[in-house]
Amino acid sequence: MDYEVELFVELDKRLKKIWNNLEQDSEYTCFNSLSWIENYSNSYNRLGKLRIFVIFFKNKPICIIPFEIIKKFNMNILQWACDKKSDFNAPIQDKNFSFKKDSFEYVWNKILLMMPNIDLINLKRQINFSLNINNPFISYLKNSKEGIIQKINLPTTWEAYKNTTLKKKFYLDLMRTKRLIKKYGKVQFVIAKNSEEKISLINELIKQKEKNLIKINANPLSIEDLNFYKNFEKINNKKYVTQVSGIKLNGEFIAMHWGVFNSNYYYYLLPSMKEDDVKKFSPGKLLLSLLIRWAISKKINYFDFGIGQEAYKKSWTNKSENIYRYIKLKKIKAFPFYLIIKARQIIKNYKN
Secondary structure, eight states: OOEEEEEESSOOHHHHHHHHHHHHTEEOOGGGSHHHHHHHHHHTTOTTTEEEEEEEETTEEEEEEEEEEEEETTEEEEEETTGGGOSSBOOEEETTOOOOHHHHHHHHHHHHHTOTTOOEEEEEEEESEETTEEOHHHHSSOOEEEEEEEEEEOOSSHHHHHHHTSOHHHHHHHHHHHHHHHTTSOEEEEEOOSHHHHHHHHHHHHHHHHHHHHHTTOOOOOHHHHHHHHHGGGSOOSSOEEEEEEEEETTEEEEEEEEEEOSSEEEEEEEEEOOSGGGGGOHHHHHHHHHHHHHHHTTOSEEEEEEOOOHHHHHHOSEEEEEEEEEEEOSGGGHHHHHHHHHHHHHHHHHO
16 A cells, blocks of 8 residues: 555654645644643643554545544553544644545554554544544544544624524523623723733633632643743644633633634633622623624534533534544453443443
């Protein structure tokens, strides 16, 4: 076959050049972009853990498959790179290229031969296509459904969205929320205009988020988490832009959000609300409505709520897509962990 596979264990200059060039000719999400994975690698010290495979067809790079190896219970587990900070996963693939089954199996076998010490393969939250391109890891490997992604296929106006997607009772509740919050004082919708403002708002958002996590006895955000969000402001990414926004009441933020967008997608990623008396009026709901309005005004096509099947998402969305998981036992030492994962997935699917 006319395929070659090259393995990179770090993001060196040659790989970055290949990656940047391929991004010009491919459809991909923010989660598998070079800037996202590079920021993740630097923020969480993943140096030496990455396994990035570049697939060449007739000497031309046509696909990048970003993996990493994690150590758990003395096992080497292969997963998608940046798994802990990605809502969903897929390779980066030339938009004019599509794998056939035999060619993908040939490439996949070559990849596995280059990683003989893997005990378990655990590829989570795989989307069926990377925007417009079929994901061969779903088409040609035996996956199980893991959940859904909910999103809005945005119309051209807020009025059209309100009339076609929002139920009347929900919309009236939203207007009631707006009125009740306004009774407390001056309400402002704020979007950071530059990197300095973004970092300032990120600091505020993280403080707000940490207070909420402490209140529910959850693990606090780490220094690495804070750096991950801040470091995006140092990256020159021409395709995806970060956005930090919030609602102020009498000069104080009562709801905030960190997200990413491009001309086609808005990713709703890190919301937070202040813990006080105003919370009972759901200021996060008001902020979300303003973000959707903003996305419509910018002619963005989709507003993506990411992973999770929280009930509130159904009230806002009009489209959903399945996400899939591929798990493969490679060595017997991983068998107990493999059984636990399979059992959890069966229980989750039964509940849903």
